[in-house]
Amino acid sequence: MDKAPSMVIEVTVISAEGLLVNRRQPVKKNAYVVVRSDPFNSRSTGIDPQGGSCPSWNEKLVMDMPMHARFITVEAHSGNKTIGSANIPVTEFSGGCLPENYLSFLSYRLRDANGEKNGIVNFSVKARGGKSCCSSSCARPWIGFPAENKASNGIVMGIPVLYS
């Protein structure tokens, strides 16, 4: 199998704030964060035994990310439970107008499985060896839609297309 072209990202998980379990109780201890760059590729921080609902890790996770990836996922866990997650578009830290190897400091709102707000996670990302387009032309990323061939329930979705 051919290996898909990939780039290396360094995600430094700094801290989180206001993490809750079951919507109400603040997390007591041992929260940790998992970062996923694709379904089969993830890295996890250690647990923070002291931080409670505002844990801090300051842990650098180095991982591969496929070139075609559109999102990375950051999940906060407590015990064996995922208590909140956020999808971070790759454009936030790579490509676009950002210079190569730029250290982006990002904070994201976490949401639980029901979509309820659950805390904020703070982290920084640096994309290495990424093919960053030159800063002068901020090209619009190519948007692809998966062709669904099974679920055909008669509805056709129209997508506006830019043309010049």
Place this chain on the structure above:
Amino acid sequence: MGNCCSDDAGGRSAVGGSTSSAANPTNDAVDAFLRSRGYNGLFSQIELSLSATNLRDLDVLSKSDPMAVIYLKGIDGLLQELGRTEVVLNSLNPKWIQKHIVTYQFEIVQTLVFRVYDVDTQFHNVDVKALKLDEQQFLGEASCSLSQIVTKSNKTLTLDLRWKEIRSPTHEQRFGQLTIYAEEIVASKTTTELKLRCSDLESKDLFSKSDPFLVLSKITESGVAVPICKTEVLYNDHNPKWKPIFLSIQQVGSKDSPLTIECFNYNSNGKHDLLGKVQKSLAELEKLHSVDTGENLFISVSVGQNHQNKVIKSQLFVDKYSENIRHTFLDYLVGGFELNFMVAIDFTASNGNPRLPDSLHYIDPSGRPNAYQRAISEVGGVLQFYDSDKKFPAWGFGARPIDGPVSHCFNLNGSSHHCEVEGIHGIMTAYTSALFNVSLAGPTLFGHVVTRAAQIASESVANSEKKYFILLIITDGVITDLQETKDALVMASDLPLSILIVGVGGADFKEMEILDADKGERLESSSGRVASRDIVQFVPFRDIQGGEISVTQSLLAELPTQFLKYMRARGITPNT
């Protein structure tokens, strides 16, 4: 000692040893005094040293005996004397020893005036403070702003001394020159980080374990202990580990001055029980850290008349001891960092027809500036000193340029390619000409302007320039594109950019307050991203009118902190 620990509600948090307080290198007393006078924000103490060369010789048989007097020029033009140097005898090239400490404030233009006098021999036994200056012979005068000195890389500024009475060019050269050297007081920059913990504390609570916290006090020369910081309270913990505390050398006096570290059991009634104490200087604490052993606490017990120190089994450990120099805002300026000023002006129709006197854009033929002009000249007047090329991008929004649809970010100078204008004067000219060349429209959208500014900032980052950008938006109304503006702001929060918003006119500015995150929650974009720092400062113009603090001051007060937060988070040092 009971005094410093008698907590009110909420007194369980750490005080005095936090990073934020250590970041503001100021004397608490001076700080409190300045606040009471209506000054707030970031101030640094600057020590000025003066010297002069080639002064005029006014004495017949000997040389001049010069003395320098430093004044601060107020907004009303009045001079306030800050101090006098000593009199140097018989010298035309004096170097004065007496230093003067001036409080540097970023947000106002502090104009300093220096006057040099020749003090006649008959006055030499008189205290310099008691000298009547009009009886002395005037040698010359020089003036500059404090920011001019501190932004120089060698912190030295040489000025020509002038004398108002004589204008003839032949005399000009003989008045000599005055050199001013400015230095920020050094002790304020060194910060010590301490991580303390205790072991085997005693139980003082009836049903649970003790709730310990530490109080650090310095012992003054007179033997009185002055508390300088305390840690947070940890509950039911006999082996507590407190969060790191940050002490500046200025807070403790010196590295070798003794500190009392007391461990108390927290009681909500304010009567905290002493669990034990130690007396150590910072140097001794450093040693304790390096050998990694604990120090036993002791308690004072009175045996009859005598006080004895009884050593107990509880121990104090220093888990971390590190000293570092925290760079101040001024360090970055001296290191070549610049603040780049950008301005965006609201041209929406709600301002009223600019040709009518009740319009916010009305240009008064008598020359009285309108609210927009006032905001530009006040904020720009401060910021232009930090921008070396004085080329300012200037935009307008919410209007229809001569031939085109409504634009939410058009160049004020009418050019289609470059948005920069020369100096504050250039902004004013571009603004007045734009008033005649566009027709006011709407709605009020900030998103375009913020995105444009963010683009410039990110291009500068890509070219690794030492620049920090400040966008001033002057508007008369509430924005329509709240979510787009939020998205743009959240995106910009990761860039070297701060945004100042001035609201003019009588509109309801509630929405703007939401953007200014220090009044509420952190900004959140529609994609769920949260602003990594606060970059917006909003001030309604009417709040300040008539008040003591000028618009500029309250606007710019947060700027150095926002700047430092950006630099420190990225580990950018002034010399990189």
